[in-house]
Amino acid sequence: MPDVGERELRIVGFLCNWCSYGGADTAGVGRFKQPTDLRIIRVPCSGRVDPLFVVKALLSGADGVLVSGCHPRDCHYSDGNFYARRRLEMLKRFLPFIGLDERRFHYTWISASEGQRWQQTVTAFTRQIHELGPLARAEEALSL
Amino acid sequence: MRVGVFICHCGNNIAGTVDVARVAEETRKLPGVVYATDYMYTCSEPGQAEITQAIKREGLNRVVVAACSPRMHEVTFRRTVEKAGLNRYLFEMANIREHCSWIGEDKEANTRKAIEAVRMAVAKAMRDRPLYSSSFAVNKRVLVIGAGVAGMQAALDCAEGGLETVVVEKSPSVGGMMARLDKTFPTIDCSICILGPKMVDLVQHERIRLHAYAEVEEVKGYVGNYQVKIRKKATYVDWTKCTGCGECMEKCPGKNAYDHFNCGVSPTKAINIPFPQAIPKKAKIDPQFCRQFTKGKCGVCAKVCPTKAIDYEMKDEIVTEEVGAIVVATGYGLLDQERLPEYGAGRYPDVITGIQYERLLNASGPTAGHIVRPSDGIEPKTVVFVSCAGSRDKSIGVPYCSNFCCMYIAKQAILTKDHLPDSQSYVFYMDVRATGKGYDEFTRRAQEEYGARYIRGRVSRIYPKGKKMVVRGADTLLGTQVEIEADLVVLATAATAAPGASMLAEKLHISYDTNGFYVESHPKLRPVETNTAGVYLAGAAQGPKDIPASVGQGSAAAAKVLSLLSKDMLESDPAIANVNTAACVGCLKCLKTCPFQAIKEETLRSGKKVASVIETVCAGCGVCTATCPCGAIQLQHFTDNQILAEVNALCRM
């Protein structure tokens, strides 16, 4: 069990049904040990992942968000992940501007056959989130 | 809301590292959940019966099964709840095996994760809505792209099965690569002799329409209803008049046209019939070599043609075919020799490729079957075969094995001995891959009966020395350097994706791997299907294959098509996008981003312009939903609210 130390943190993963969700399955079937913090939400395609889902999760209690889809060119819907790539890249660059550490958000491409790669990704990302610690919630404003 | 939750032990697969009883107990605390239990094997027959009973007994209107991956059993359980009278989309699965019990030994942590996985699934289930698929008519015609042996087999089987079949072939004759081969392994029977009849059957079949010298221009539509635009390239010969007599080719003064069929072993005429057994046996002009086109005067063929079939003014023609399914059998290409400079192929006339050698061996080839050196027409004494010329070589981007080279080299070595009894063949190989039925015996015969010398090692360099070609390589078994002075060198150049394969893939919305070969939808269980419904694969387009495998796949694809088109109506997946016209502001960003052109503009009676989804075309990716600023277009079963419910179930704790 890769050591990520102390208590679990809240990590949300949006995985596309055709590749990455399958990749996570493959990792499980291969009994690849993984940290348990991540909670997986299955979506048909990474192109379904509105950047606002990531923002919403981070604003409402998630300490980290991971999005994973089919490798570019390999999208089950042929173009979905191309859109995802542009939108998520934009988001990744934007988050720090509003004070959210960009390391709390990671997007990547993992195919259904890449169990190993899935294990490495979850492990590394979980470790990274633990290094960052829990995400401090917004201070309530004093203004009327 | 009355949710029932079934937590599966999956024997010890889950129960071993997840406290399923506690998961059930925690689940009972969730509002909306009226029933939660754990069960040994939920997917077993009694397990499914338990679900069906519970639905009736507890009056459940949502069901959640926490077990293996939905990719495994979602379909199974959907059927179960449907049998019990529940709409199959009122069902959710929580993956507590692959994503939970199997990722570690920490029972406490796994159990926590399982509890939350169920919590999320319940939250989503409570926002599930019943969905109903609509059915639509299918067009019982099939298009086969490529008329090599795989495509022909698929076409013939489909036609025999009673389907109107359209075949599109890029080159002027059907037959593909196999028509170029002299003999076939491991039986050494004549390639064209076994292929010829099939070619004849193809053109003569009442239900097959052939578009030769044509290419797919555009593909629109969806499973059951594709519209395919086909570009029939100009041949400058009216094929309805051409009898294939060959008079024009005889008299044509344009002597230096590139001979595609013979892979450039020798030139052909500017107007030509590709080969004697060509089907259709019709002439065509290669304008870049024809004086009429290059110099603007000649017209010999027009004069000599007995049927006045020549038409220099001919233009490309676009025809549209409507079909219900498509078989892609576009075959393979060969690695450009220029990418093997150290072998000097292309530079030295006596270093040729395997397929060129086939033509030299072939009785109807340019040398009428006499093996001679291209450079000086002398019979070679020493012939060196180099296998893996490019294959299994990451450095030039061909990491894979080309599958059939080992075998055809053995065959060519044997044939060489047949043609030139006092010749000696050498074969440089990395390892001999002869896994098919009777294959290994065949390669042994090449060595033992026909005395081909097999040298295990790579060739480092080939260079000329007088009239000879020096082949320098390593013999890794003896651990020595070897140099052989050859009269002729044959390179088993790597099989690559057919030229233009990726462009066709994009027209068809199917995916292709890093090497350009088309990707099947499951490497084991769906080998001829693609991820695009109604599009199937056959032959080397999916990866290098020998003849039997290609034929097998041709038939397999045909079987798939036949079973698909055996239905009069198809059911559409209801988990597709849906527009709330009240909220839609008609900005049509969805229309612009839809990968399937499944969205059209529609004007409501009120005059308001809105987006509207073409049910049968929508594939359910949800790009539109992620694009729509006002959440008016929602992918059913993965709506914003359903995904947000999952996020909230996790984060708002």
Place this chain on the structure above:
Amino acid sequence: MNAKKMKEALREALPSVDVVIAYGPGFDPLHAEPCFIKDAGRVDDLILNPLCEHNLAGYLTSQKGRTAVVVKGCDSRTVVQLLQEGLVEREKVHLIGVPCRGVVSAKKVMAAIGHEKVLSAVFEADSLVVTTGSGEKRLPLMEVCPDKCRSCQYPTPLIYDVLVDEPLAADKPPESVYEDVEVLEAASLEERKAYWEKETGRCIRCYACRNACPLCVCQDSCIAETRDPHWMSQKSTVSEKMMFHLIHALHLAGRCTECGECERACPMGIPLAKLKRKINKDLKDLFGYVPGTSPEDRPPLSTFRVDEERIEEHKLP
């Protein structure tokens, strides 16, 4: 700014349009306001001067008939973007282009004079002289112009049917465009978090920013208020307010023409344009895309390239 020529252009246009959207005098000497006229008789009521800071292009999407509208350089980018997205038809708009060296932000002036009632406001050379009950105040135009004018790259409209003045060349250094963004980027993560929590904390969710935004096409269907989809609640917590402004910013990603209406409209003085400008800055780096400059372009997030030269895969340590 040539009011006379503008009025001539409008008189010519009026017969062929259903309505003219231009500027009229506001409730006091400091304010101009959007003015809708249908008959030539009222053209004389119109004004054109640096107080005309509003982006009138925002009204185009809600007009039924053919509309003549007065646009400055920055406003013209909005029109280009609207055309690009097919939200207005070129034939239905008649554009009166106004070259402009910068306008005056009434909000900044009011702040400078403590919101005191203005008795007169007169332009002298490059400053504005404002008289109030407690005396006269001379305000250099550079200090009271909206931030966008300080780095304006488009003093002359990019698209117009009539140009009512000599075209002007950009006289501000292009590298200055995103200075404000860069300043905040340079701050620490904690500072940035605190900054936005404090600023958005003042938000009263009046949606002036959204309704003033010429490219917020959703208007009454805005997901900040809908229950289906239910993206956010009506609570006035900082994170909900933040969520709203992020929805606005992300929905404008690659579309915002930086007209600054959101910021100008905000009664609570929240620097809203900065959010959108940051995204524009990144999208410019990523795709070399500048919104509202070419009607043929495609918003960068509504398209893609199979090989994205500027996007590298992110590696985890």
Place this chain on the structure above:
Amino acid sequence: MKETGYIAKSAWKAFVEGLVARYRVYAPCRDGETVAFRRIQGKEEPCLDRPAAGAPKAALLPQSETLFGFVLKKDPVDPRKTEVELKAEIEEPPTVILCGRPCDARGFTIIDPVFLDADPYYRKRREGTTIITLACPTAYEGCFCTSVGGGPADKAASDVLVTELDQGYYVEPLTDKGREALKDAPLEEGAPHREEAEERQRKAFTRVKKAFPGGKDLKVSPERFESDRFWQEASAKCLSCGACTYLCPTCYCFNITDEQGVDTGERIRSWDACMFSHFTLEASGHNPRAQKWQRLKQRVGHKFVYYPEKYGEAACSGCGRCIRLCPVSVEISGIVAALAAPEEPHTKEAGADREEERATR
């Protein structure tokens, strides 16, 4: 304690700190580009040099408040049974609204008749809140308090009125709550400063624009009021945002929504505005006020026709916020003036003295 008092500028800080120590104090503060009401703590001082962007009404009628929370409790034995447990408490510390303006205070006199008896949440806060008002030294952009019965030194609803002088502040306690708040404040005798104060108040009064005949003399022309064209023209530029209503010291419309998580939830009351089309959107999809001109008519009508019919005075304190902070300068005082002036063609609306005021450009 004395009739009136005086706080030297040197003592002001101590006075504010004294209040902060005893009360939750909301006061105008300079935040970024703007001045807004917020809670002040420690040694913070209110910003007096201009009125806050928003009114302090939010102290009594918050932007959003939880009316009650609920927990869904499952029966441990029978998962089919669920109990709903409600939690509602109105705990508010004693509060001071410091240095609002007379128009801000007057706003509460307009909200009171609607909420005071009917709404326990408002009542609780209202009773626990002391209003220490700062008299306006001058007129501000768009303000017209004198047209609606108020004034720069209007005392309505205030518990204390503070007038800023050269050297200090003239302090008039008006209620017991006010006196309580001033107890142990560093007060000197106010009488000597009275004249200076009244002089300043008079000066300010004359500066305020008289937009239309106020109070009982306000006669709205019915035909004008019922003319669609009038409202269509008046609202053409309106963005139908909620800035005017949300900044207004008197607007009190609200919406109620439930927010539910998995097993907990709350009922929320939040501001709503008649300028939003959602405000009157019916479940059927029908909207009786789908057009923005209908909504502007409603807003003006409510303030100057319907409310007066019911409560006798205009639902407006003339603070001018909705005018000076409106993104497109919709001028309610001008509209009312036009409504009240039947003989004038309404195209020349908005303030009799407009022409003279227009800048020489």
